Amino acid sequence: TLTQRIGSALHKLGGRGVLRPEDIDAALREVRLALLEADVNFKVVKEFSERVKERTLGAAVLQSLSPAQQVVKVVHEELVALLGDEARGLRYSARPPTVVMLVGLQGAGKTTTAIKLALLARREGHRPVVAGLDLRRPAAVEQLRTLAEREKVGFTTGHGAVEEIASEAVDEAGQTGSDVLILDTAGRLHVDDELMAELRRLKAAVPVSETLLVADAMTGQDAVNVGIAFERAVGIDGFVLTKLDGDARGGAALSLRVATGKPVRFAGVGEKPADLELFHPDRMASRILG
């Protein structure tokens, strides 16, 4: 464990009582290694290491904890604080329909998440409809339609420009009394200017209350690039981290949060429509530390 690794590093240095600078450096080297192994972006790791150093430098060792345990406690607390404790559920607009736009890289889990969020909205007493705006990927619309039919969730799609389909979906929602509209968009690269422009057009055409970046929990160092690019190009309100039912440490959660300042709102924990949880910073912190 991280505590053991730090423990043996400190043991080699023979310090006791107050954590000396060389103790802290040795401990932080282990912390940085653990975070890199967990896929936290290397720049975020550096910054985080400095924060922890400031907090532990000169701190007297608590009676109940070993120096290693003390460092890990600070690390854990700092991680939880960074990961944030914003309200994590869906924020419903005062003027329905609440429009939630899902964006992200190819294969992240947007289409699956769309139906998950629809079910969450329904559990919270709302009437959701999902709009299939991925007209690019073969059978993408079929995928969402199949999921929607299985779960008896309203579904809409169309042909032509996605901003027009979305705009009609908003009008339709008003007429049918659906008060939550979830837009499933095509996967795209953050470096594809044309496709990023499409998202801007979409956001300009309908009153989007929430733009959520759907990201794979296994994402590596690239998470920072993706997060920043989507935030700059389109503006995002938060993240959905998917495939957390696997064993990836999920350092991308910290990378995305620190790089953009936006919170992780939801965790995808399986392929079924019910497999969505609110994001738990303390659980994520423990997971990242391994």
Added chain:
Amino acid sequence: RALASPLDPAFYAGLEELLLAGDVGPSLAARLTDSVRRRKPLTLEEARAALEAEVVAALSAKPRSLELAANPSVVLLYGVNGAGKTTTVAKLASGLKQAGRRPLVVAADTFRAAGIEQMVAWAERAGVEAFAGKPGGDAAAVAFDAIQAARGRGFDTVLVDTAGRLQTQHNLMEELRKVARVVGRALEGAPQESLLVLDATLGQNSLAQARAFNTALGLTGLVLAKMDGTARGGSVIAIESELEVPTKLIGLGEKLEDLYAFDPAWFARALFG
């Protein structure tokens, strides 16, 4: 940035960060940086060449061409959810057709919503035939029937698309092992290629995936998809080095033509940016 000259004191720290940024992983990044340093390059060009040589040396020495001598040859593709399997099957089918072969695509993802439809639609776009399972059907049975059909109708390559699964889902890994076994029963020596599709944007979990799928099935190769983004797919170095499995194909986009043979030198150079 700090990477102007290897004689600059910040150079090797910068090089290590570059490798980290490419998802090489912390211990391998340190090891590769050290190997470059020990070669004592005097110019940036020498450093680049040194890194390229070290990366290529770490990669597998096994051949990177697809083993398609058998008639028919069966290629089984698998990997975690959303990695790019279905799209890769389509691209491979298209490429094989261009090369004068007669591939049969097998839509054996009988689990995911519209999994079969997506594969069938792609096969149509590629102008190749598809053998489709039924939603909820047994993937192994689909693969078996498809291979029988292929033999009867003169297809020389059978490409089997499977449902995505996480390596931690033991029952699904068992299901995949059954698919591979049944494929072997349908045709001796099959599957000739057993390919793990990896998403280049993923980090160190790719190594865990490769180890698990290798233990369960025995990989003959890797496909590194989504290399057209900004991620560099550096985790394949550790995978190739540890498991001796070669990356055979690289995905550089979402169109049928966006599949290329993996070139170690190109890959090493791309890491350096």
